[in-house]
Amino acid sequence: MAFNDYEAVIGLEIHVQLQTNSKLFCSSSAHFGGGDNEHTCPNCTGQPGALPVVNEKAVEFGIKTGLALNCSIRKDSVFARKQYFYPDLPRGYQISQFDKPLCENGYLEFTLEGAPKRVTIERAHMEEDAGKSTHHGDYSLINLNRAGVPLMEIVSAPEMRSAQEAAEYARTMRKVVRYIGVCDGNLEEGSLRCDCNVSIRKRGDSKLGTKVEIKNINSFRFIEKAIEFEIQRQIDCKETGEPIVQETRLYDPDKNRTFSMRTKEEAHDYRYFPDPDQLVLEIEQAQIDAVKAAMPELPASRAKRFVEQGLSEFDAQTLTQELEIADYFERAAGKNPKAAANWIISELMRELNESKREISDSPIQAEQLAQLIALIDAGTISGKIAKTVFAEMWSSGKNPDVIVKEKGLTQITDTGAIEKIVDDVIAANPAQAAEYRSGKEKVFGFFVGQAMKASKGQASPDVMNEILRKKLKG
Amino acid sequence: MEQLSLLEIRDGVRAKKFTAVEVAQHFLDRISKHDKAINSFVTINDRALEEAKAFDQAGDFSGSLAGVPIAVKDLLCTDGLKTTACSKMLANYIPPYDASVVTRLKKAGAIVLGKTSLDEFAMGSSNENSFFGPVKNPWNHDFVPGGSSGGSAAALAARLAPGAIGTDTGGSIRQPASFCGVFGIKPTYGRVSRYGIISFASSLDQAGPMARTTKDCAIMLEAMSGKCKNDSTTSNEAVPQWSTKIRQDLKGVRIGLPREYFSESIDADVTKATLEAITALKARGAMTVEINLPLVKHAVSIYYLIATSEASSNLARYDGVRFGYRSEKAPDSLDDFYASNRGEAFGSEVKRRIMLGTYALSSGYYDAYYSKAGQVRRLLRDEFLEAFETCDVILSPVATTPAFKIGSRISNPLEMYLNDIFTTSTNLAGLPGMSVPVRFSSTGLPIGVQLMATHFNEQSIFDVSAALEEDFRAGEKAPHGI
């Protein structure tokens, strides 16, 4: 991409749906799905006289999110009304936060192509979701099941410089909110939604260019592609002297381009004012401390700990990508974390990918994998046999010791038994034995294979090698 | 029976002198006989007798309002019973739930007779802004009953119900109570749940009881008050049994007289009523204290900014999407759809206030208007709280005049607004305020005085009200022909 002497300025607004049972301001179910307008009540349908009462769990999740993003938590945050008319907005205003958000001044760290990055979080505030409209030509239909579901809107500073950086920021954000258990991070169901603000300017300029917002992109890959396209489009505009309009655009993944959402962007006047139906949201230091104390370990710190346990940086990053995998690893690690990491990354993930399963549906439990590794380390089975056992575990879900016992796969370490096998193999292949003795050491591998075969793979490779070498030399 | 107080009716039901069905039937008969002339009811509860029967059969008369029929302002949602706010917008709206106040009153044994008229969305002080036509003052049908709870006040004065519920945002209980010669109290902000009461201005609205005696008001307020899980702005403050604690003498009670409230141009009969009330209280051992409330002169200005700003937002939900009026006209656009639905269904006073509020909150004006009004509001409230360190109850007129003629002020909203001068500051400061009938004007119209106390001190108001009630007996007289 020819960026010439332009630089991109990118800021992200990520909406994270908090996984509470009930909605932010009423007792209707906040769960995805349900029959049309089934998850509704007087409050979330804006019936006359209905009033909002804040969900304490949503506030706790809000604080948790803020702390995970290194924000300061405001002790007197204020819910404000953002007023606009739209059929999926039942009260004619969205209850959000304006000048006094719950969380401010944080940051999110991640690595991009090996280099550490830190992006400033300007604010993270609580708000309710709108309902859903579907369009059918000459009419539209409104479902309010989602209206009132709690969201955190997390606003980064406009300080990212590339599409890759923005996508990595978004991936890391998803990882964090999933780790702390406030959001399932499901992009398809809209649990995590991303709006990107993109502008360009001449390198060295301090003034920001005209900002274009790309809304509702539902995959990280598309975030990257949409921003890449948008940067190039803006550069082309500049180069050809076409003005860049401040507008909202959408991304079309099929055509890999962004397009303008509305022809004329009306200047919004949201008339924010503090919601008089609610009190100032007061947070006590004790509550912040309690949330902090119960905070699960965040991915970055977890990866660091894995490296300390002897894992490579790459393995640690791979294993901490998803919370469930990291948890699985910790349970499987036992006394040999490195082996557990290898088994998970090479064997288990391959099987999972092939069968399109999540690790939570793995037929092999982490504890079973730990047992398998312990059997290898104790010398009960060889690494080779272990692969057979693993395959059997995958298909039957049985414990490895049961499989080893049932199939008689225990490693033979008895020298006498192995000597007998070796004697038989040498006796059956006199020509090769002669070759070896004449100096062609390559034949040694042939004997190992034959002897292993004869022992049905159960012979301890170390013991067998030693005996073979001794006997072949004569 | 219609001359009995609410308390007497309850005791009669408890003593089995009459059944709840007999009581309800009696008042329903009176409504069908007298209300054509007054127009105080918008909707009659066609299940009232059924509910009374169920109450009689259940046989539990322990509730504080056992078997008592009440009229409810048509601003409170009633489950399955049409609730209109007297607006074309909600002319056919059937709420899916009961307002908390209604739930509590029913729980105490009350039977809802029907829904009473009001100025559309409680915006007005004459009940002329009702989609269902003006309400007549039972004392003289050429005159307004006051507003916005005009229907409730008129129904009480006409003995169509022994108790009624009103709401008060800037005087909407107290002014009609004064105009119709009944008692009405707006409790401390946070006493009574607003859940299910169609919002006008959230930080000012409170529901309260209206009745023909002090004690009746107290008993109803006891049933209505208390923390509500559906309204964040209700207080945890304990709810006293005010009705059992009304004191017999007023020795040592300090009555505050705000200098500012007596300098306005006040009707001679109103002044007379106020001075007589002061004299009576002094005779009972109360003492008077002159107080200063210099910011009160700004109350109406602040009130209109805050009330309309909040209202412009609270009324945004009336868009014709999920309920309410929808224009017959095919819309050109989504904006046109909204503008037609709202433009055709809201009355002129409502539109005027939405316009003012929208303007005051719009970009560039927020700080100058809403924010500034909120700042002065704090200063005003603090001024009142300070005044209550030197007095227990503040006494003032309720309105500058007795009831005025229907149609006489409708062309000049500003003049109507100025009528709210004595009542609005009570709402701004969140104080309890009550209208107590004292005497009649030379033309035979009732006049009340206003009593205010500090936050959560309704008791002092009830004490003084009971004394005035005993001395003047102004609530006992019934209008001619009733």
Added chain:
Amino acid sequence: MSKTEKLTLQAVQKVSKLARLKLTDSEMTSIQNQLSAVLENFEQIAQVNTDEVRPLVTPTEITQVLRPDVVEDFDSEKILANAPEKAGRLFKVPPVV
């Protein structure tokens, strides 16, 4: 705060658009006059010194109580029954795009 000049008709039209209120020409003019008068009245409070004063919203001291995160079912049929127009259990409106 500077003295408010009389509201222009254009300003009133802008507000009516923002408030989604269709007004007749005569309504527009009468509101223009009345709003100007109310705002002029409000000018008086400009002189009140409010430096460092926080705007007051809820006028009484009320302890905050939040809601436990518990789902309560509601009979949504009663809500849908008031819909001016619907398709199945969905609210129907003119096209929004």
